[in-house]
Amino acid sequence: MVVDFVYRPIITPAKDLFVFRPGYVSHDSARLHIRYSDGGNLELRYKELVPKASLLYQNTGSDDTSINFANNSPWESAGEFGPPTEDTDYTSTTALLNLQPSTRYLVELHSRESTLHTQTVLLGSVEFKTSPLPHQPARLRFGTGSCIKPNFPYRPSWTPDIYGFASMLDHSDSLDLIMFMGDFIYADVPLYFGPETEDYRRLYRQVYAAQSSRRLLRKVPMLHVYDDHEIKNNWHNQDQPPMGSAMTAYNEYNGLPNPPPAVSGASYYNFTYGNIAFYAWDTRRYRTRWETPNTDSGEAVASDDEHTMLGQEQKQHFIQWLHDVNHTAAVKFVISSVPVTAGWSNFDSSQDTWRGYPTERAEILNLTQHIPNLFYLSGDRHEMAAVELPSGNIEFSTSPVSQFTFPFVGKFKKDIGGEHTIHYRRPGHVKYGILDVDTESDPDTPRITYSLYTTDIHHGKRPAWVYEAKGARWR
Numbered sequence: 001m002v003v004d005f006v007y008r009p010i011i012t013p014a015k016d017l018f019v020f021r022p023g024y025v026s027h028d029s030a031r032l033h034i035r036y037s038d039g040g041n042l043e044l045r046y047k048e049l050v051p052k053a054s055l056l057y058q059n060t061g062s063d064d065t066s067i068n069f070a071n072n073s074p075w076e077s078a079g080e081f082g083p084p085t086e087d088t089d090y091t092s093t094t095a096l097l098n099l100q101p102s103t104r105y106l107v108e109l110h111s112r113e114s115t116l117h118t119q120t121v122l123l124g125s126v127e128f129k130t131s132p133l134p135h136q137p138a139r140l141r142f143g144t145g146s147c148i149k150p151n152f153p154y155r156p157s158w159t160p161d162i163y164g165f166a167s168m169l170d171h172s173d174s175l176d177l178i179m180f181m182g183d184f185i186y187a188d189v190p191l192y193f194g195p196e197t198e199d200y201r202r203l204y205r206q207v208y209a210a211q212s213s214r215r216l217l218r219k220v221p222m223l224h225v226y227d228d229h230e231i232k233n234n235w236h237n238q239d240q241p242p243m244g245s246a247m248t249a250y251n252e253y254n255g256l257p258n259p260p261p262a263v264s265g266a267s268y269y270n271f272t273y274g275n276i277a278f279y280a281w282d283t284r285r286y287r288t289r290w291e292t293p294n295t296d297s298g299e300a301v302a303s304d305d306e307h308t309m310l311g312q313e314q315k316q317h318f319i320q321w322l323h324d325v326n327h328t329a330a331v332k333f334v335i336s337s338v339p340v341t342a343g344w345s346n347f348d349s350s351q352d353t354w355r356g357y358p359t360e361r362a363e364i365l366n367l368t369q370h371i372p373n374l375f376y377l378s379g380d381r382h383e384m385a386a387v388e389l390p391s392g393n394i395e396f397s398t399s400p401v402s403q404f405t406f407p408f409v410g411k412f413k414k415d416i417g418g419e420h421t422i423h424y425r426r427p428g429h430v431k432y433g434i435l436d437v438d439t440e441s442d443p444d445t446p447r448i449t450y451s452l453y454t455t456d457i458h459h460g461k462r463p464a465w466v467y468e469a470k471g472a473r474w475r
Contacts, residue, residue: 011464012206017035018037019217020034020035021222022221025177025221026259026434027130028098028130032096035091040083041083041111043080044107045076045110046076046287094123101130106122106127108122126218139437139438144431145400145401147229175220178223181377181379183229183400185204185206187199187203187231198244200245200250224257226250226284227338227380236290238288257278268282268314276332286313287311290307290350308357322410331373331439333375333377337380340395342358348412351455367393369393374393375393375469376394381399381411383411384423384428384431388416400431422467430454430455431456432452435451
């Protein structure tokens with residue numbers, strides 16, 4: 001098993017991998033991530049998929065039009081562009097512009113081969129739906145989770161899969177997007193092969209080559225933040241090597257298809273889906289060494305202004321975002337690769353999570369306690385917890401999507417430091433959340449429902465636990 005985990009990415013490096021998936025989809029544009037190594041110019045063609053129920057056509061006697069779409073709208077071309085090159089591991093991210101809001105599209109990627117007669121070859125297709133106009137009431141259903149390792153739990157196979165993604169496929173028809181919160185690869189588990197960019201690239205190729213990855217990511221846009229295992233365990237050395245190599249590979253495969261960064265060259269970003277707002281932190285690049293927390297309370301024993309997880313520029317940008325969305329977005333989500341709760345209290349989490357940065361954590365919670373309907377989403381700990389933080393904000397921390405869990409003793413302390421633990425679950429090699437957000441039914445008081453899925457209960461077909469948060473009037 002260990003030999004398989006260690007050497008499979010080297011023995012089968014997936015050099016011929018093909019990827020075509022939607023990344024960030026706004027109300028009028030879509031980012032499309034491509035990996036294609038065979039050369040030749042490429043062309044994007046797209047068309048609207050109009051629900052049959054909205055068309056004038058002869059009734060055939062069937063009243064099931066909920067998932068059927070007419071295929072007779074005209075094709076449009078986004079133009080030709082050159083193939084990706086070896087410099088970017090044959091990856092590129094391109095954009096479709098001037099799309100219509102709340103509209104479903106079919107997009108095809110073609111290769112144009114110039115011979116005596118130009119030949120066009122269909123390489124792949126994706127579907128997605130653009131988001132509503134900014135500030136418009138909306139219904140959003142999205143998945144959350146972190147931490148995947150192909151073929152874990154281990155099964156001897158020539159084609160290792162990602163079992164959490166296979167479970168997510170059961171719900172993919174209703175998902176608008178997936179927010180993946182870090183540890184998409186494990187560069188250092190079970191063995192760190194080295195700091196070169198190719199050492200990281202082949203791990204991304206291994207994930208994207210899995211059958212369930214190809215099927216899920218063709219159907220559902222996935223957005224990302226990165227965490228430590230995209231670099232090395234518990235990374236806190238900012239831009240020191242191998243950060244450069246790690247971030248090159250991350251951006252090629254996951255970073256560039258994200259929403260535009262808040263600041264040029266950064267990885268943190270924010271976006272909206274109708275009147276639902278998101279802010280995704282970068283909790284690795286700017287962090288300094290942790291503080292020393294009190295074992296029982298999670299508060300700092302001694303502190304100074306040098307201890308930070310976000311860095312000053314990112315933190316100030318986030319504070320401005322809080323001001324901007326306070327009364328313009330009905331619901332707000334803050335994405336953190338590591339938990340905000342102080343409940344995980346062993347030596348590792350006392351340094352690596354927000355528990356290790358209690359001064360900055362208190363500063364942020366002091367601000368978000370005044371923001372109605374703001375929720376934190378995180379992963380990292382290979383366990384699940386729903387916690388009401390001292391600020392009154394609720395955090396849903398969910399992982400792993402497909403990785404090991406701690407078999408005997410949990411590492412979570414309930415109701416610590418002014419927190420209230422709503423729910424905690426340790427077991428499960430596959431755990432992920434699905435959130436349903438409704439700002440349409442009552443535009444003044446939104447509904448937010450979190451559902452935990454694990455293959456240990458109902459085989460992941462139905463929720464293992466459901467929590468409906470109390471939406472507050474926000475304007």
